[in-house]
Amino acid sequence: MSTRSIVPFGPQHPVLPEPIHLDLVLEDEKVVEAVPSIGFVHRGLEKLVEKRDFNDYVYIAERICGICSFMHGMGYCEAAEHIMNVEVPERAKYLRTIWCEMSRIHSHLLWLGLLADAFGFESLFMQSWRLREKILDMFEYSTGGRVIFSVNKIGGQRRDMPDDMIRDFLSIFDGMEQELKTMAATFLEDYAVNTRLRGVGFLTEQQAHDLGAVGPFMRASGIALDTRKKGYAAYPNIEFEPITSTVGDCYARTDVRIHEIFQSIDIIRQAAAKIPQGEVAVPVKGFPNGEYMMRVEQPRGEAVYYLKANGTRFLDRVRVRTPTFANLPGMLETLKGCQLADVPILILTIDPCISCTER
Amino acid sequence: MLKVSKSPWLLHYDGSSCNGCDIEVLACLTPVYDVERFGVINTGNPKHADIFLITGGINAQNAPVVKQIYAQMPNPKVVVAVGICACNGGIFKDCYNIDGGVDTAIPVDIYVPGCAARPEAIIDGVVRAVALLDEKRKNMRKEAAQ
Amino acid sequence: MKDGQILSIGPGDLVPNALQIKHDGYRLVQICATRTKTGYDLIYSFAKEYTLVHFRLDIPENMEIMSISNIFEPAFLYENEIVDLFGVKINLISIDYKGQLYRIQKKTPFK
Numbered sequence: 213m214s215t216r217s218i219v220p221f222g223p224q225h226p227v228l229p230e231p232i233h234l235d236l237v238l239e240d241e242k243v244v245e246a247v248p249s250i251g252f253v254h255r256g257l258e259k260l261v262e263k264r265d266f267n268d269y270v271y272i273a274e275r276i277c278g279i280c281s282f283m284h285g286m287g288y289c290e291a292a293e294h295i296m297n298v299e300v301p302e303r304a305k306y307l308r309t310i311w312c313e314m315s316r317i318h319s320h321l322l323w324l325g326l327l328a329d330a331f332g333f334e335s336l337f338m339q340s341w342r343l344r345e346k347i348l349d350m351f352e353y354s355t356g357g358r359v360i361f362s363v364n365k366i367g368g369q370r371r372d373m374p375d376d377m378i379r380d381f382l383s384i385f386d387g388m389e390q391e392l393k394t395m396a397a398t399f400l401e402d403y404a405v406n407t408r409l410r411g412v413g414f415l416t417e418q419q420a421h422d423l424g425a426v427g428p429f430m431r432a433s434g435i436a437l438d439t440r441k442k443g444y445a446a447y448p449n450i451e452f453e454p455i456t457s458t459v460g461d462c463y464a465r466t467d468v469r470i471h472e473i474f475q476s477i478d479i480i481r482q483a484a485a486k487i488p489q490g491e492v493a494v495p496v497k498g499f500p501n502g503e504y505m506m507r508v509e510q511p512r513g514e515a516v517y518y519l520k521a522n523g524t525r526f527l528d529r530v531r532v533r534t535p536t537f538a539n540l541p542g543m544l545e546t547l548k549g550c551q552l553a554d555v556p557i558l559i560l561t562i563d564p565c566i567s568c569t570e571r
Numbered sequence: 572m573l574k575v576s577k578s579p580w581l582l583h584y585d586g587s588s589c590n591g592c593d594i595e596v597l598a599c600l601t602p603v604y605d606v607e608r609f610g611v612i613n614t615g616n617p618k619h620a621d622i623f624l625i626t627g628g629i630n631a632q633n634a635p636v637v638k639q640i641y642a643q644m645p646n647p648k649v650v651v652a653v654g655i656c657a658c659n660g661g662i663f664k665d666c667y668n669i670d671g672g673v674d675t676a677i678p679v680d681i682y683v684p685g686c687a688a689r690p691e692a693i694i695d696g697v698v699r700a701v702a703l704l705d706e707k708r709k710n711m712r713k714e715a716a717q
Numbered sequence: 718m719k720d721g722q723i724l725s726i727g728p729g730d731l732v733p734n735a736l737q738i739k740h741d742g743y744r745l746v747q748i749c750a751t752r753t754k755t756g757y758d759l760i761y762s763f764a765k766e767y768t769l770v771h772f773r774l775d776i777p778e779n780m781e782i783m784s785i786s787n788i789f790e791p792a793f794l795y796e797n798e799i800v801d802l803f804g805v806k807i808n809l810i811s812i813d814y815k816g817q818l819y820r821i822q823k824k825t826p827f828k
Contacts, residue, residue, distance in 0.1 A: 223633070223636055230585050230590070230593070231584075231585055231633065231636075247812075249814075249817070249818065249820065250818065250819065251632050251818065251819040251820045251821060252587065252630075252632055252633050252636070253585070253586075253587040253588070253627070253633075254587070254630065254632075254668050254819050254821060255587055255628070255630070255663045255666045255668055255669055256666045256667045256668040256669075256821070256826055257663060257666055258827075259666065259667055259826060259827065260663075260665060260666060263665050271662065272662060275589045275591070275662055275663075275686075276589065277589055277590050278588070278589045278590035278591025278592070278593065278594060278687055279590050279591075279594065281589075281591065322594060325601070337601070338601055338602055341597075341598065341601035341602065342601065342602040342603065345598070345601075345602070345603045348598075357687075358595070358687070358689065358690075359591045359594060359595060359687045360589075360591045360686060360687050421744055422744070422789075422790060423790055423791050424744050424745045424746070424789070424790075424791040437766065437767070439767075441767060442767055505721075505760075505762065505769070505771070507769065514746075516746060516747050516762070518747075518749050518760070520751055528751065529749075529751040529752075531747075531749045531751075533746070533747035533749070537794065538746075538747075538791065540791075540794060541790055541791040541793075541794065565590065567585075567587075567588065567589050567590045567593075570819070630821075630822070631821070631822035632820055632821070632822075667821075667823050667826045668821050668822065668823070668826070
């Protein structure tokens with residue numbers, strides 16, 4: 213007869229890069245239920261709108277999370293621009309697209325590294341992070357910062373990228389693409405990696421829909437939705453299709469993310485070919501009044517920014533629904549019935565960002 | 572240049588950081604920056620660790636966790652607060668759920684500034700921690716001899 | 718419903734409307750609360766493919782409302798969050814943390 217036991221998992225745990233706590237209900241080695249408790253990283257930054265005016269809040273929005281920092285700042289700015297009816301210059305839109313996709317590549321490479329670490333493939337972890345450093349170098353070259361670089365402002369961008377810099381970046385991406393292909397082959401074809409990823413953590417299409425999953429986690433279960441298609445920044449002028457898989461296991465999620473890296477490089481090439489000359493910001497006068505719900509596609513999935521303004525310097529409410537928050541119910545579902553030893557991999561394949569989740 | 576006498580192991584805990592400093596700490600351990608050349612290894616077990624790296628501010632919920640990890644580490648030990656949030660709360664200082672920097676919970680030896688702290692700064696902090704560790708070890712021996 | 722449409726509903730209409738929209742194949746995107754002078758403004762967002770629609774619920778401070786977590790499973794996280802941070806009274810949440818999801822020192826900071 214099997215015995216039931218409850219194993220506390222986290223917040224400080226060798227495989228966890230971030231603090232999350234789960235109570236795992238086990239029957240021998242099998243997980244039957246997982247109950248999360250969060251709040252270790254809760255700061256309450258949504259409440260800071262009362263103390264910082266709407267322009268200063270951009271810096272706080274960028275610090276919701278250090279991985280998708282740029283996209284958080286951009287999402288906030290685009291929402292404020294919608295309320296204030298500000299039309300951002302075309303060049304700024306393309307710059308946003310390029311930096312967004314670079315953020316996506318850096319985030320996915322970071323995740324691939326952590327995944328490799330979780331299944332015990334140390335050199336693959338190091339390779340992913342070595343490639344990621346090239347993206348960070350490009351960030352530093354173009355903005356001055358490595359992870360948090362504050363180039364967004366309401367009305368456009370703070371910095372421009374000279375054309376020869378964009379050309380340099382394209383040649384770096386050409387070299388990177390070759391290295392990525394070699395690395396992707398290890399992730400997708402290596403026997404040892406396959407045994408860890410294939411057939412674990414299934415999420416069906418119906419479950420993904422019902423549990424409100426977003427991003428690559430959802431697309432790996434066969435739902436072709438990508439908020440970039442809604443058209444913000446310069447995405448309406450870019451040709452791409454959401455990448456999906458129909459399998460819905462850990463391997464499918466890895467597969468989708470790897471292909472998204474190549475897609476991002478392609479989007480950057482398209483954007484670099486189309487970027488027009490001109491200003492990168494317009495002056496913004498007055499205070500916002502109204503409300504808007506903005507959706508952007510982050511590396512982890514769709515993020516929702518809700519802004520409510522009252523015509524003064526201070527906003528009434530900023531609310532951020534981050535992708536990991538939406539993915540938690542799906543993650544709990546995949547944990548049911550798995551082996552205890554697979555728990556770290558299952559948690560990692562939703563690409564959790566706890567800092568985003570708890571704000 | 573400091574002479575490194577022992578190979579210290581470090582433990583990293585994310586207080587309530589935004590991940591920015593967090594991933595920079597990890598970036599220090601991977602190629603390009605690579606603190607392993609100083610003999611430093613990242614460990615998950617507090618009882619193996621000599622240096623405690625903390626990112627992010629302290630709140631009521633993680634204060635006991637941080638104190639417990641600190642208590643479990645063997646002497647001598649050095650605490651390094653990485654990033655402005657760990658130093659004094661930083662941009663989140665005014666948040667209702669932030670008590671302040673790491674020094675509100677445990678004594679901090681070395682403060683590494685920056686938002687996010689740059690890998691060079693983190694490595695500098697770790698190298699200084701190594702020197703401090705030697706000093707603390709020497710003092711411990713002296714006390715034991717007395 | 719059109720993309721971006723906001724439908725103002727009364728507290729009693731929440732559950733029937735949620736059932737209807739579930740039947741129409743929408744998924745839950747988010748639930749958001751805002752403090753107003755006299756109470757709370759709750760926005761429930763749903764999406765079907767790229768169409769996003771919202772229900773808006775204006776409630777006075779002490780009103781109790783029903784949970785939709787038995788219709789949309791992921792709602793339990795959003796509802797617990799609203800209970801923790803705003804102190805809105807929500808009944809029959811499928812997994813009720815009873816104010817212990819965030820476990821923050823200061824109770825209901827947004828109230």
